[in-house]
Amino acid sequence: MRVGVLKPDHLGDLILAAPAIAALGRRFNDLTLLCHPKNLGLARHLFPDLRICPMQLPHLDKERSRPMQAADRLRVLREIDLLIGLRWDGQCERQLMIPDIEYHTPGPADINVHVAVQHRALVAPFTGDYDILESYEYSSASGSIERPRHLGAVGLCISAGFRLNAWPLNHWLGLAERLHRHGAKIVLIGGPAECSRLRILKQALLQALGYAPRVIVGSNDFAATLEEIADQVDLVVATDSGTAHLAALVRPVVSLFGGSPWRRFAPLGRNNLILCRRVPCSPCIQFNRTLINTCHTQECLSNLTPEQVYVCLTAYLAGLNVPGMTQLNGVWLARSPWGQSQPANAA
Amino acid sequence: MIYWLLERVLRRGYWSRRGVIRMGHVEDLAGSGTAAWFLAQEKARLEYLAAKEQYERQRSWRSFQHLMERLLQLQSTNAIIQSLMQERLLEQMTAGAAPDDSADVISKTRGAA
Numbered sequence: 001m002r003v004g005v006l007k008p009d010h011l012g013d014l015i016l017a018a019p020a021i022a023a024l025g026r027r028f029n030d031l032t033l034l035c036h037p038k039n040l041g042l043a044r045h046l047f048p049d050l051r052i053c054p055m056q057l058p059h060l061d062k063e064r065s066r067p068m069q070a071a072d073r074l075r076v077l078r079e080i081d082l083l084i085g086l087r088w089d090g091q092c093e094r095q096l097m098i099p100d101i102e103y104h105t106p107g108p109a110d111i112n113v114h115v116a117v118q119h120r121a122l123v124a125p126f127t128g129d130y131d132i133l134e135s136y137e138y139s140s141a142s143g144s145i146e147r148p149r150h151l152g153a154v155g156l157c158i159s160a161g162f163r164l165n166a167w168p169l170n171h172w173l174g175l176a177e178r179l180h181r182h183g184a185k186i187v188l189i190g191g192p193a194e195c196s197r198l199r200i201l202k203q204a205l206l207q208a209l210g211y212a213p214r215v216i217v218g219s220n221d222f223a224a225t226l227e228e229i230a231d232q233v234d235l236v237v238a239t240d241s242g243t244a245h246l247a248a249l250v251r252p253v254v255s256l257f258g259g260s261p262w263r264r265f266a267p268l269g270r271n272n273l274i275l276c277r278r279v280p281c282s283p284c285i286q287f288n289r290t291l292i293n294t295c296h297t298q299e300c301l302s303n304l305t306p307e308q309v310y311v312c313l314t315a316y317l318a319g320l321n322v323p324g325m326t327q328l329n330g331v332w333l334a335r336s337p338w339g340q341s342q343p344a345n346a347a
Numbered sequence: 348m349i350y351w352l353l354e355r356v357l358r359r360g361y362w363s364r365r366g367v368i369r370m371g372h373v374e375d376l377a378g379s380g381t382a383a384w385f386l387a388q389e390k391a392r393l394e395y396l397a398a399k400e401q402y403e404r405q406r407s408w409r410s411f412q413h414l415m416e417r418l419l420q421l422q423s424t425n426a427i428i429q430s431l432m433q434e435r436l437l438e439q440m441t442a443g444a445a446p447d448d449s450a451d452v453i454s455k456t457r458g459a460a
Contacts (some may be wrong), residue, residue: 170390200382302396 003028004080006096007035008055009087010062010161011242013115014039015249016268017086018046019135020119023127024084025050034076034083036060037068042246045222046138059091070095077101084126086119111261111283114336116268133270138249140223145252147271148234149317153185155216155229157238157247158201159194164259164286164293165240167301169197173204174306175237176213179313186213187232191243218243226250237313239301240265248272254313255336258301259284266336273322274334275312277304304331376427381435384428391417391424 005024007017014035025031025047034055035043043052053076056068077083077098085092088105097103106122109115116132124130156176160166176186186205190198198215206212214232218225229236230250238244238253240260247253248267255267257276261283266274276282279300286293311329320326326333376387398417402410 168389168393170386170393173386200385203380203382204386297396297399299396299400302393303400305397 001028002030002032002079002081004032004034004077004083006055006083006085006092007033007039007087008057008092009036009060011039011042012161012240012245012265013087014042015046015242015245016115016265017119018138019116019130019132019268020086020123021047021050022136023120023130024123027127032080041220042222045140046136057091057095059089060087074098084123086122109264112263114266115264133268138226140226142227142230144230145248145250145269145271147252147316147319149319151179151182151184151234151317153187153233154179155187155189155233155236155238155247155251157189157236157241157244157253158197159189159191159218159241159243160239161241162260162286164284164298165257165301167239167256167258167304169201169204171304171306171309172201173208175309176201176205177208178306178310180209188213188215189218189229189233189236189238189243189247190215191218191241218246222246237309238267254309254316256301256304256309258282258298258304259286259295262334262336266334268336272336273312273316274336275304275309275331276300276334277330278332376424376431384431388424388428391421395421 003024005021007014007021021033030051032051032053033043033047034053037054037056040052040054043050054068055073055076058067073095077096080101082102082104083096085096085103085105093105104122104126106118109118120130120132156172158167158169158172180186186209188198188201188205195217198217202212202215216225216228216232226246226249229247233251236244236247236251236253237256238247239256239258240262244253244255245267248269252269252271252273253267254273254275255262257266257274259282262274262276266272277300281295282300284293284295284300285291286295308329308331312331312333315328316333320328320333322333322335324334376384379387395414395417398410398414402414
Protein backbone atom coordinates (compact mmCIF):
# COMPACT_ATOMS: atom_id res chain seq x y z
CA MET A 1 0.00 0.00 0.00
CA ARG A 2 1.33 3.40 -0.98
CA VAL A 3 0.80 5.80 1.91
CA GLY A 4 0.87 9.59 1.78
CA VAL A 5 1.05 11.91 4.76
CA LEU A 6 -0.24 15.42 4.12
CA LYS A 7 1.33 18.44 5.83
CA PRO A 8 0.94 21.33 3.37
CA ASP A 9 1.05 24.28 5.79
CA HIS A 10 3.85 26.36 7.28
CA LEU A 11 7.41 25.73 8.44
CA GLY A 12 6.61 25.51 12.15
CA ASP A 13 3.68 23.22 11.49
CA LEU A 14 5.95 20.75 9.71
CA ILE A 15 8.30 20.67 12.70
CA LEU A 16 5.39 20.13 15.09
CA ALA A 17 4.32 17.20 12.90
CA ALA A 18 7.78 15.58 13.01
CA PRO A 19 6.90 13.05 15.77
CA ALA A 20 3.88 11.77 13.81
CA ILE A 21 5.74 11.70 10.48
CA ALA A 22 8.63 9.84 12.10
CA ALA A 23 6.25 7.30 13.62
CA LEU A 24 4.57 6.77 10.24
CA GLY A 25 7.98 6.43 8.61
CA ARG A 26 8.81 3.59 10.99
CA ARG A 27 5.49 1.89 10.20
CA PHE A 28 5.29 2.23 6.41
CA ASN A 29 8.17 1.47 4.05
CA ASP A 30 6.62 3.33 1.15
CA LEU A 31 5.67 6.63 2.75
CA THR A 32 5.41 9.90 0.83
CA LEU A 33 5.36 13.23 2.60
CA LEU A 34 3.29 15.89 0.82
CA CYS A 35 4.33 19.34 1.99
CA HIS A 36 4.30 22.96 0.87
CA PRO A 37 6.86 23.67 -1.87
CA LYS A 38 8.60 26.15 0.44
CA ASN A 39 9.10 23.40 2.99
CA LEU A 40 10.71 20.88 0.65
CA GLY A 41 14.22 21.78 1.82
CA LEU A 42 13.31 21.46 5.48
CA ALA A 43 11.40 18.23 4.89
CA ARG A 44 14.40 16.70 3.08
CA HIS A 45 16.66 17.81 5.90
CA LEU A 46 14.45 16.42 8.67
CA PHE A 47 13.44 13.24 6.86
CA PRO A 48 16.23 12.31 4.45
CA ASP A 49 14.86 8.77 3.99
CA LEU A 50 11.34 9.76 2.97
CA ARG A 51 9.98 10.39 -0.48
CA ILE A 52 8.84 14.01 -0.53
CA CYS A 53 6.49 15.71 -2.97
CA PRO A 54 5.27 19.30 -3.18
CA MET A 55 1.63 19.94 -2.38
CA GLN A 56 0.42 23.49 -2.41
CA LEU A 57 -3.04 24.63 -1.43
CA PRO A 58 -3.99 28.28 -2.04
CA HIS A 59 -5.46 28.91 1.40
CA LEU A 60 -2.24 27.77 3.08
CA ASP A 61 0.10 29.83 0.91
CA LYS A 62 1.04 33.04 2.72
CA GLU A 63 2.72 34.56 -0.33
CA ARG A 64 0.14 33.35 -2.82
CA SER A 65 2.86 33.41 -5.42
CA ARG A 66 3.21 29.80 -6.44
CA PRO A 67 -0.07 28.56 -7.81
CA MET A 68 -0.09 24.80 -8.20
CA GLN A 69 -2.41 23.54 -10.87
CA ALA A 70 -5.17 21.10 -9.96
CA ALA A 71 -3.73 18.67 -12.52
CA ASP A 72 -0.38 18.69 -10.72
CA ARG A 73 -2.09 17.98 -7.42
CA LEU A 74 -4.00 15.15 -9.04
CA ARG A 75 -0.82 13.64 -10.47
CA VAL A 76 0.69 13.45 -6.97
CA LEU A 77 -2.49 12.00 -5.48
CA ARG A 78 -2.72 9.28 -8.17
CA GLU A 79 0.40 7.68 -6.70
CA ILE A 80 -1.21 7.18 -3.30
CA ASP A 81 -3.63 4.60 -1.95
CA LEU A 82 -4.03 5.92 1.58
CA LEU A 83 -3.75 9.61 2.51
CA ILE A 84 -3.29 10.54 6.16
CA GLY A 85 -4.13 14.22 6.62
CA LEU A 86 -2.15 15.75 9.46
CA ARG A 87 -3.66 19.00 8.22
CA TRP A 88 -7.25 18.82 7.17
CA ASP A 89 -10.03 21.37 6.72
CA GLY A 90 -12.85 22.16 4.32
CA GLN A 91 -10.48 23.57 1.68
CA CYS A 92 -8.27 20.47 1.82
CA GLU A 93 -11.35 18.32 1.44
CA ARG A 94 -12.56 20.26 -1.62
CA GLN A 95 -9.16 20.29 -3.33
CA LEU A 96 -7.87 16.83 -2.48
CA MET A 97 -10.78 14.42 -2.29
CA ILE A 98 -10.77 12.05 -5.26
CA PRO A 99 -12.21 8.57 -5.72
CA ASP A 100 -10.01 5.48 -5.28
CA ILE A 101 -8.08 6.93 -2.36
CA GLU A 102 -8.69 6.02 1.23
CA TYR A 103 -8.58 9.05 3.51
CA HIS A 104 -7.74 9.13 7.18
CA THR A 105 -8.34 12.61 8.60
CA PRO A 106 -8.68 14.25 12.00
CA GLY A 107 -11.84 15.62 13.55
CA PRO A 108 -12.34 19.31 14.35
CA ALA A 109 -9.34 21.07 15.89
CA ASP A 110 -9.42 21.82 19.61
CA ILE A 111 -7.27 24.82 20.56
CA ASN A 112 -6.71 23.35 24.01
CA VAL A 113 -5.08 20.20 22.68
CA HIS A 114 -1.54 20.37 21.39
CA VAL A 115 -1.36 19.73 17.68
CA ALA A 116 1.22 16.96 18.21
CA VAL A 117 -1.20 15.21 20.58
CA GLN A 118 -3.91 15.44 17.96
CA HIS A 119 -1.53 14.02 15.35
CA ARG A 120 -0.73 11.10 17.62
CA ALA A 121 -4.41 10.33 18.14
CA LEU A 122 -4.80 10.31 14.34
CA VAL A 123 -1.87 8.07 13.46
CA ALA A 124 -1.90 5.78 16.52
CA PRO A 125 -4.28 3.27 14.85
CA PHE A 126 -1.44 2.63 12.36
CA THR A 127 1.67 3.21 14.44
CA GLY A 128 0.61 2.37 17.99
CA ASP A 129 1.13 4.83 20.81
CA TYR A 130 4.40 6.72 21.10
CA ASP A 131 6.04 9.37 23.25
CA ILE A 132 5.83 12.63 21.31
CA LEU A 133 9.14 13.91 22.64
CA GLU A 134 10.91 10.64 21.87
CA SER A 135 9.43 9.81 18.49
CA TYR A 136 11.58 12.19 16.46
CA GLU A 137 15.13 13.02 17.38
CA TYR A 138 17.06 15.66 15.50
CA SER A 139 20.66 14.59 15.47
CA SER A 140 22.44 16.65 12.82
CA ALA A 141 23.64 19.45 15.09
CA SER A 142 25.65 19.45 18.27
CA GLY A 143 22.90 21.09 20.31
CA SER A 144 21.52 20.13 23.66
CA ILE A 145 17.98 20.74 24.79
CA GLU A 146 18.87 20.45 28.46
CA ARG A 147 17.88 23.36 30.68
CA PRO A 148 20.95 25.56 31.20
CA ARG A 149 21.86 26.73 34.70
CA HIS A 150 23.89 29.67 33.56
CA LEU A 151 23.54 31.83 30.51
CA GLY A 152 26.67 32.36 28.47
CA ALA A 153 24.77 33.46 25.40
CA VAL A 154 21.07 33.98 24.73
CA GLY A 155 19.43 33.90 21.33
CA LEU A 156 16.63 36.42 20.90
CA CYS A 157 14.45 35.06 18.13
CA ILE A 158 12.33 38.00 17.03
CA SER A 159 10.60 36.32 14.13
CA ALA A 160 6.83 36.03 13.96
CA GLY A 161 4.96 34.08 11.33
CA PHE A 162 2.00 36.41 11.81
CA ARG A 163 2.23 40.06 12.78
CA LEU A 164 0.03 39.39 15.78
CA ASN A 165 2.78 37.24 17.28
CA ALA A 166 5.51 39.87 17.18
CA TRP A 167 6.94 41.26 20.42
CA PRO A 168 7.88 44.96 20.12
CA LEU A 169 11.50 45.76 19.29
CA ASN A 170 11.72 48.09 22.29
CA HIS A 171 10.93 45.10 24.50
CA TRP A 172 13.60 42.98 22.82
CA LEU A 173 15.98 45.86 23.38
CA GLY A 174 14.97 46.11 27.06
CA LEU A 175 15.41 42.38 27.58
CA ALA A 176 18.80 42.41 25.85
CA GLU A 177 19.96 45.24 28.11
CA ARG A 178 18.95 43.32 31.23
CA LEU A 179 20.62 40.13 30.04
CA HIS A 180 23.74 42.05 29.08
CA ARG A 181 23.93 43.65 32.55
CA HIS A 182 23.93 40.14 34.01
CA GLY A 183 26.74 38.94 31.82
CA ALA A 184 24.94 37.19 28.96
CA LYS A 185 26.03 37.62 25.38
CA ILE A 186 23.24 38.53 22.97
CA VAL A 187 22.68 36.82 19.62
CA LEU A 188 19.82 37.88 17.36
CA ILE A 189 17.89 35.25 15.41
CA GLY A 190 15.26 35.74 12.75
CA GLY A 191 13.95 34.58 9.44
CA PRO A 192 14.50 36.20 6.04
CA ALA A 193 11.31 38.25 6.54
CA GLU A 194 12.77 39.94 9.62
CA CYS A 195 15.91 41.39 8.07
CA SER A 196 14.81 45.04 8.47
CA ARG A 197 13.74 44.59 12.07
CA LEU A 198 16.95 42.73 12.85
CA ARG A 199 18.94 45.60 11.38
CA ILE A 200 17.08 48.17 13.50
CA LEU A 201 17.58 46.13 16.64
CA LYS A 202 21.23 45.46 15.92
CA GLN A 203 21.84 49.17 15.45
CA ALA A 204 20.07 50.00 18.72
CA LEU A 205 21.98 47.28 20.57
CA LEU A 206 25.26 48.59 19.26
CA GLN A 207 24.52 51.85 21.05
CA ALA A 208 23.03 50.26 24.16
CA LEU A 209 25.49 47.41 24.73
CA GLY A 210 28.61 48.74 23.11
CA TYR A 211 28.90 45.88 20.62
CA ALA A 212 27.00 44.71 17.58
CA PRO A 213 25.46 41.34 18.36
CA ARG A 214 25.83 38.41 16.00
CA VAL A 215 22.78 37.97 13.79
CA ILE A 216 21.63 34.56 12.59
CA VAL A 217 19.19 34.75 9.71
CA GLY A 218 17.54 31.48 8.81
CA SER A 219 18.03 30.29 5.26
CA ASN A 220 17.29 27.23 3.17
CA ASP A 221 20.49 25.69 4.48
CA PHE A 222 18.77 24.36 7.59
CA ALA A 223 21.74 22.27 8.69
CA ALA A 224 23.96 25.36 8.77
CA THR A 225 21.35 27.51 10.53
CA LEU A 226 20.74 24.92 13.23
CA GLU A 227 24.44 24.25 13.66
CA GLU A 228 25.03 27.97 14.13
CA ILE A 229 22.23 28.30 16.69
CA ALA A 230 23.49 25.26 18.60
CA ASP A 231 27.00 26.64 18.44
CA GLN A 232 26.27 30.20 19.48
CA VAL A 233 23.58 30.15 22.18
CA ASP A 234 22.61 28.22 25.32
CA LEU A 235 18.95 29.18 25.24
CA VAL A 236 16.55 30.89 22.88
CA VAL A 237 13.86 33.38 23.86
CA ALA A 238 11.33 33.50 21.04
CA THR A 239 7.91 34.53 19.91
CA ASP A 240 5.61 32.06 18.18
CA SER A 241 7.17 31.44 14.78
CA GLY A 242 8.62 28.82 12.49
CA THR A 243 12.13 29.90 13.40
CA ALA A 244 11.35 29.30 17.09
CA HIS A 245 10.16 25.77 16.31
CA LEU A 246 13.32 25.27 14.31
CA ALA A 247 15.51 26.49 17.18
CA ALA A 248 13.68 24.13 19.56
CA LEU A 249 15.28 21.22 17.69
CA VAL A 250 18.66 22.12 19.11
CA ARG A 251 18.15 24.38 22.13
CA PRO A 252 15.58 24.92 24.88
CA VAL A 253 13.16 27.69 23.99
CA VAL A 254 11.37 30.12 26.25
CA SER A 255 8.37 31.19 24.18
CA LEU A 256 6.46 34.44 24.53
CA PHE A 257 2.86 33.85 23.56
CA GLY A 258 0.22 36.53 23.14
CA GLY A 259 -2.82 35.91 21.00
CA SER A 260 -1.92 32.59 19.43
CA PRO A 261 -3.20 29.45 21.17
CA TRP A 262 -0.15 28.37 23.14
CA ARG A 263 -1.72 25.14 24.32
CA ARG A 264 -1.91 24.06 20.70
CA PHE A 265 1.27 25.45 19.15
CA ALA A 266 3.94 25.46 21.87
CA PRO A 267 7.34 24.34 20.55
CA LEU A 268 8.12 20.72 21.33
CA GLY A 269 10.83 20.05 23.87
CA ARG A 270 11.18 18.68 27.35
CA ASN A 271 12.72 21.85 28.76
CA ASN A 272 10.77 24.49 26.88
CA LEU A 273 8.79 27.07 28.74
CA ILE A 274 5.78 29.20 27.76
CA LEU A 275 5.24 32.72 29.06
CA CYS A 276 1.88 34.37 28.52
CA ARG A 277 -0.44 36.86 30.18
CA ARG A 278 -3.69 34.95 29.72
CA VAL A 279 -5.68 38.08 28.96
CA PRO A 280 -9.43 37.43 28.72
CA CYS A 281 -9.47 37.68 24.91
CA SER A 282 -6.73 35.03 24.42
CA PRO A 283 -6.52 32.98 22.28
CA CYS A 284 -7.13 35.70 19.78
CA ILE A 285 -10.11 35.53 17.46
CA GLN A 286 -7.63 35.85 14.63
CA PHE A 287 -7.63 32.07 14.84
CA ASN A 288 -11.38 31.90 14.46
CA ARG A 289 -12.62 31.39 10.93
CA THR A 290 -16.01 33.05 11.45
CA LEU A 291 -15.18 36.26 13.35
CA ILE A 292 -13.27 39.36 12.28
CA ASN A 293 -10.41 40.54 14.42
CA THR A 294 -10.47 44.30 14.96
CA CYS A 295 -7.83 44.42 17.72
CA HIS A 296 -5.17 47.01 16.94
CA THR A 297 -3.50 47.21 20.34
CA GLN A 298 -2.34 43.63 20.93
CA GLU A 299 -1.99 44.24 24.64
CA CYS A 300 -1.50 40.52 25.16
CA LEU A 301 2.08 40.92 23.94
CA SER A 302 2.61 44.69 24.00
CA ASN A 303 2.14 44.79 27.76
CA LEU A 304 4.26 41.75 28.48
CA THR A 305 7.27 43.72 29.71
CA PRO A 306 10.97 42.90 29.43
CA GLU A 307 11.21 43.07 33.21
CA GLN A 308 8.54 40.38 33.58
CA VAL A 309 10.23 38.15 31.03
CA TYR A 310 13.59 38.62 32.69
CA VAL A 311 12.21 37.66 36.12
CA CYS A 312 10.65 34.49 34.66
CA LEU A 313 13.84 33.66 32.83
CA THR A 314 15.88 33.98 36.01
CA ALA A 315 13.46 31.71 37.87
CA TYR A 316 13.62 29.18 35.03
CA LEU A 317 17.42 29.12 35.16
CA ALA A 318 17.32 28.73 38.92
CA GLY A 319 15.39 25.49 38.36
CA LEU A 320 11.83 26.66 39.01
CA ASN A 321 9.53 23.68 38.71
CA VAL A 322 6.40 24.37 36.66
CA PRO A 323 4.07 21.43 37.27
CA GLY A 324 0.98 22.88 35.60
CA MET A 325 0.64 26.61 35.29
CA THR A 326 2.43 28.96 37.64
CA GLN A 327 2.03 32.71 37.95
CA LEU A 328 5.10 34.82 38.54
CA ASN A 329 5.28 38.58 38.49
CA GLY A 330 2.00 38.86 36.58
CA VAL A 331 3.00 36.31 33.94
CA TRP A 332 1.81 32.74 33.54
CA LEU A 333 4.40 30.05 33.02
CA ALA A 334 3.67 26.64 31.54
CA ARG A 335 5.68 23.75 30.20
CA SER A 336 4.89 22.15 26.92
CA PRO A 337 3.14 19.95 26.05
CA TRP A 338 1.84 19.66 29.60
CA GLY A 339 2.25 16.02 30.37
CA GLN A 340 0.43 15.05 27.19
CA SER A 341 3.59 13.87 25.50
CA GLN A 342 3.52 10.32 26.81
CA PRO A 343 1.15 7.68 25.48
CA ALA A 344 -2.21 7.50 27.21
CA ASN A 345 -1.51 4.04 28.65
CA ALA A 346 1.76 5.27 30.21
CA ALA A 347 0.23 8.34 31.84
CA MET B 348 -12.09 83.73 38.29
CA ILE B 349 -11.60 80.43 40.16
CA TYR B 350 -7.99 81.30 40.97
CA TRP B 351 -9.08 84.69 42.22
CA LEU B 352 -11.72 83.00 44.42
CA LEU B 353 -9.23 80.43 45.74
CA GLU B 354 -6.81 83.20 46.50
CA ARG B 355 -9.47 85.05 48.45
CA VAL B 356 -10.64 81.93 50.31
CA LEU B 357 -7.25 80.48 51.08
CA ARG B 358 -5.70 83.92 51.53
CA ARG B 359 -2.55 82.87 49.78
CA GLY B 360 -1.16 82.62 46.30
CA TYR B 361 -2.36 79.79 44.08
CA TRP B 362 -0.32 78.67 41.11
CA SER B 363 -1.92 76.82 38.30
CA ARG B 364 -0.19 73.52 37.51
CA ARG B 365 -0.73 74.08 33.83
CA GLY B 366 2.59 74.29 32.19
CA VAL B 367 5.26 72.06 30.74
CA ILE B 368 4.63 68.41 29.99
CA ARG B 369 7.75 66.50 29.10
CA MET B 370 7.62 65.07 25.63
CA GLY B 371 10.19 62.36 26.20
CA HIS B 372 12.85 61.97 23.56
CA VAL B 373 11.00 63.46 20.65
CA GLU B 374 13.37 66.42 20.52
CA ASP B 375 16.20 64.01 19.62
CA LEU B 376 14.39 62.58 16.65
CA ALA B 377 15.25 65.15 14.03
CA GLY B 378 18.93 64.33 14.16
CA SER B 379 18.48 60.57 14.14
CA GLY B 380 17.93 57.92 11.50
CA THR B 381 14.88 55.95 10.49
CA ALA B 382 15.76 53.11 12.89
CA ALA B 383 15.46 55.55 15.78
CA TRP B 384 12.17 56.86 14.40
CA PHE B 385 10.86 53.33 14.34
CA LEU B 386 11.86 52.68 17.94
CA ALA B 387 10.58 56.06 19.15
CA GLN B 388 7.25 55.56 17.42
CA GLU B 389 6.89 52.08 18.84
CA LYS B 390 7.95 53.21 22.31
CA ALA B 391 5.34 55.96 22.38
CA ARG B 392 2.67 53.43 21.42
CA LEU B 393 3.81 50.92 24.04
CA GLU B 394 3.90 53.52 26.80
CA TYR B 395 0.42 54.65 25.89
CA LEU B 396 -0.90 51.08 25.88
CA ALA B 397 0.72 50.35 29.24
CA ALA B 398 -0.85 53.51 30.70
CA LYS B 399 -4.21 52.59 29.20
CA GLU B 400 -4.13 49.15 30.77
CA GLN B 401 -3.04 50.63 34.10
CA TYR B 402 -5.97 53.04 34.00
CA GLU B 403 -8.43 50.29 33.14
CA ARG B 404 -7.14 48.27 36.07
CA GLN B 405 -7.10 51.13 38.55
CA ARG B 406 -9.37 54.05 37.67
CA SER B 407 -7.76 56.80 39.68
CA TRP B 408 -7.27 60.45 38.81
CA ARG B 409 -3.53 59.94 38.84
CA SER B 410 -3.63 57.04 36.37
CA PHE B 411 -6.00 59.04 34.16
CA GLN B 412 -3.57 61.95 34.14
CA HIS B 413 -0.76 59.56 33.27
CA LEU B 414 -2.87 58.10 30.47
CA MET B 415 -3.56 61.55 29.03
CA GLU B 416 0.11 62.50 29.15
CA ARG B 417 1.06 59.33 27.31
CA LEU B 418 -1.62 59.98 24.74
CA LEU B 419 -0.28 63.47 24.20
CA GLN B 420 3.24 62.10 23.86
CA LEU B 421 2.02 59.55 21.35
CA GLN B 422 0.25 62.25 19.33
CA SER B 423 3.35 64.43 19.39
CA THR B 424 5.58 61.58 18.33
CA ASN B 425 3.17 60.72 15.52
CA ALA B 426 3.19 64.30 14.30
CA ILE B 427 6.97 64.68 14.43
CA ILE B 428 7.73 61.38 12.76
CA GLN B 429 5.11 62.03 10.13
CA SER B 430 6.72 65.39 9.43
CA LEU B 431 10.19 63.88 9.27
CA MET B 432 8.99 61.20 6.88
CA GLN B 433 7.43 63.82 4.64
CA GLU B 434 10.55 65.96 4.73
CA ARG B 435 12.68 62.93 3.85
CA LEU B 436 10.31 62.02 1.05
CA LEU B 437 10.26 65.56 -0.33
CA GLU B 438 14.03 65.67 -0.19
CA GLN B 439 14.25 62.40 -2.12
CA MET B 440 11.68 63.64 -4.64
CA THR B 441 13.64 66.83 -5.10
CA ALA B 442 16.93 64.98 -5.50
CA GLY B 443 15.40 62.45 -7.90
CA ALA B 444 13.61 64.97 -10.09
CA ALA B 445 15.18 66.14 -13.35
CA PRO B 446 16.31 69.78 -13.30
CA ASP B 447 13.08 71.63 -13.89
CA ASP B 448 12.23 75.21 -14.62
CA SER B 449 11.25 76.10 -11.05
CA ALA B 450 14.63 77.77 -10.47
CA ASP B 451 14.09 79.80 -13.62
CA VAL B 452 10.65 80.78 -12.43
CA ILE B 453 12.12 81.99 -9.14
CA SER B 454 14.94 83.89 -10.82
CA LYS B 455 12.60 85.38 -13.39
CA THR B 456 10.23 86.43 -10.69
CA ARG B 457 13.09 87.98 -8.79
CA GLY B 458 14.36 89.58 -11.92
CA ALA B 459 10.96 90.97 -12.67
CA ALA B 460 10.73 92.36 -9.23
